[in-house]
Amino acid sequence: MSATGLRHPGLNLGPAHGDAHEAAEEIVFGFWVFLMSDLVLFSAIFATFATMVDATAGGPDGHTLFDFKSAAIETGALLLSSFTFGMASVSMKHGRETRSVALWLGVTLLLAFVFLGLEINDFLSMLAKGGSPERSGFLSAVWLLVATHGTHVTFGCLWIVVMLIQVLKLGLTSDVKLRLLRLALFWHFLDIVWVGIFSFVYLRGLA
Amino acid sequence: MSWWFLIFGKLSYGAFPFTYSIIATMAAGMVVLGFIATVGLITVMGKWTYLWTEWFTSVDHKKIGIMYVIIAMVMLLRAVIEANMMRLQQSMSYDSPGYLPPDHFSQLFTTHGTIMVFFMGMPFLIGIINFAMPLQIGARDVSFPVMNSVSLGMTFGGAALMMASLCLGKFSTGGWSGYPPYTEATFQPGVGPDYWIWALTLSGISTTMTGINFAVTIYKKRCPGMTLFRMPLFTWTALCTSILMIFAMPPLTVVTTMLALDRYLGMHFFTNAAGGDMMNFVNLFWLFGHPEVYILILPAFGVYSEVVANFSGKKLYGYKSLVLATMCIAVLSFTVWLHHFFTMGQSGMVNAFYGVSTMLIGIPTGVKIFDWILTMFQGRVRLQTPMLYAIAFIVLFTIGGTSGIILANPGIDYQVHNSLFLVAHFHNVLIPGTLFGMLAAYHYWFPKAFGFRLDERWGRLAVACWTVGFMMAFFPLYALGLLGMPRREVEYFNPAYQPWTIIAELGALVIMAGIGCLFIQIVVSIRRRAQNSVPVGDPWNGRTLEWSVRAPAPEYNFAVIPTVDSVDAWHARKERGEAYRVEPQYFDILLPKNSALGPVIGVGGAAAAFGLVWHIWWLVIVAMLVIIGAVIARGFVTDSERVIPAEEVRRQEVAWLGTVRRTPPVPRDKETAESNEGLAEVQAA
């Protein structure tokens, strides 16, 4: 890593980025603190899910409702999108053309759409099989957990769109870089939460 | 789907209070009149532009802090009136229906608790920390000033929603903790619990953002030389409080969202049927609720540390132990939440574990009490208003804390859970603890904010009324709880209770007199502000950095960011004779520009919440789009800073230092005299 030491989580810009690198310490730390609060939020929902895993009230359970193939492709898409965002971060840090950053952001967005599309499809098929969230406590917990994550991803996509506009219109200014640093943290965090979801909701349900 | 419902949701003629209750109509009338009077006054005085540019869009932590405290004081008035109404009812209702129907009484205890916790306690302490903490650490502002303004906006929105609930519809009757299944749609299909849910949501998100803001500020914006262990105690407690905010608010967001999903979409998180688990509500709520009460008390502990040291003329005894105790309390506060529901049905082993951890948390608190007493010992104690609050606190809080340790024993708690013994305990820690701390802070830092001291005589009268009133209103409740009287009772049939409820009612009236004293105090103080002005800025002979700048504090806080080398840095500088020096060089100062984002999100949030309460879906959608749009638009602002030129800084500083030179210093026995212009006579070390 950079010889001057890391100042904050995520990819550090390094002293060549001047102002942005200086300001990043405080700003990215603040966003990291927010992500920790978000982690606690997800933990509370996870804990609730864990206690409601058997509360199917005679309704359908994971075996009936979850689709292995869909879960696999979603997971792959999201994981790949984390990697492609990393490529955007590296491009930004190492002074590659703004077009390259925009390209990687675009690919990330497409992969995110694949993820969201499949997830919406999952929800629709669950509804078709009688797995609506009002059916049982178990289903309420599943829907809340997955949809909270999905809502975060959706807002992340909106943020990516805004950043695409900013990168192309304003270029890689200090402010834009600081926003991309935070978005990167957000995006990787969401993939971490998904590891929890595909493991303990989908695979556990299908086992 | 009728057209009425599409436009107005569930709003109907029956939502107006005059269709069902005279008392409720009077309350709504007061809100409406108050609103008209305020808006009218501002309009007549032509102050809208001034308010918008100087206050509502300000991102200055000092102004934001002041606005928070104003919200807190208005809401304090409402909640104390509600308390008085309940005390009156209970003093009358032995074998009699009293004057309040049960439904109204239930709304009162619900709003009283909700307001006192979320819209009085939290805004008050957030306002005080906002004002004082950046000054104490030698910073120009918090780390995220615009987010600070957004937090204020959302808290204001939540408070506005609470006030709207007086005028339209009824509030929840489920208590401030809102347990299902009673708060589910099956039992309360009206708008009450929805008002409660969305007011809490607005407050909760606001507080989470504030916690992040304060924590990052304290971690990253301390002036050079101020290591963590050279920070004032108040800043330490602010840090621990903000950490609690960050981690405690998410469970509240989760639990209220789940209840909302049950109510709005028929889900089954907490319902009786289909696999719901209402005990998880209680669990999640108190996962939030317990750290919440430590959020309420820690800043007060910090205030007392400052006040006791300052008005004893001594450095704080046991600084390290106070810091360690604060940290222990912060961590332990996440390990005790089950003591709020010992009786819910889990095994004795579980109860024992949490009972022990609850008792453990009393130890660091005890350490603090001793540290404060030892600070006073062999000091030269000056009995100004803040110190009087502190002394009342030390005595009364010890009693309240002890009753908490009694409750920490699950076996005992089974007897007194949800009785007035519990109500006595938590008021005993919250009033002499949190409220007195905030009132002391208000009196202590008021001169720094506004440039003149508050009237001391009315201040002391207020302390007397609050102290006596508190004891009369709440000590009887210990007896009542042990006699078996449950909480939240609208009518009772045991004659043994009434003498106590009558004393309690008299106490409530004395507390009302205390509020009156505070009101008179501010009126008198404003009238006499010229005589009580303290432009030099150090009326109390303070020890920490905020007292090193003039009063009112300049918008940039410090002309030059100070460098410190010890705790009590201002005191050290005065002792060395290095105070009030002209700096060799002044620099341009960069400050953030004002922003409309705070007010926009405040109004948007309140509108979205109102729409959710009344099922006005178009309003919810529009408000959410406005909020999201405003945030995105803010992201495109490139010109967000302004410069105060070095020459201007120099001009202001030199003018102030000229005043300092012309001002005679006063010894401490003239502290409350008109001759105190804010310059302290410094005894040679």
Added chain:
Amino acid sequence: MSSADQEYRADLRSYVIGLVVAVILTAIPFYAVGFGGYGVRTDFYIIGLCALVQIPMHFRFFLHIDLSRSKRDDLQLILFSFLIVVLMVGGTLWILGSEKMRMM
């Protein structure tokens, strides 16, 4: 190779390794559940273990957080957050589990 180039490659490598490790740790539990035909208990262990390993890997390779960080604030924060999560989730499971048992 200039130090900027070296750093570029190091950064790239971090993400590539992260991706490869994550893919493997994802494929294993998916395979186990979808095609492995192991018992439910074995599946649970495999899923749990792989998740428990994959999450720190994300932290290390995507978020660049390792033990050699020069700033202690961030590490303190992560450890504290982890403690809070353990207390909250663990406590919830213990409490509600106890209640469930006593309701049967």
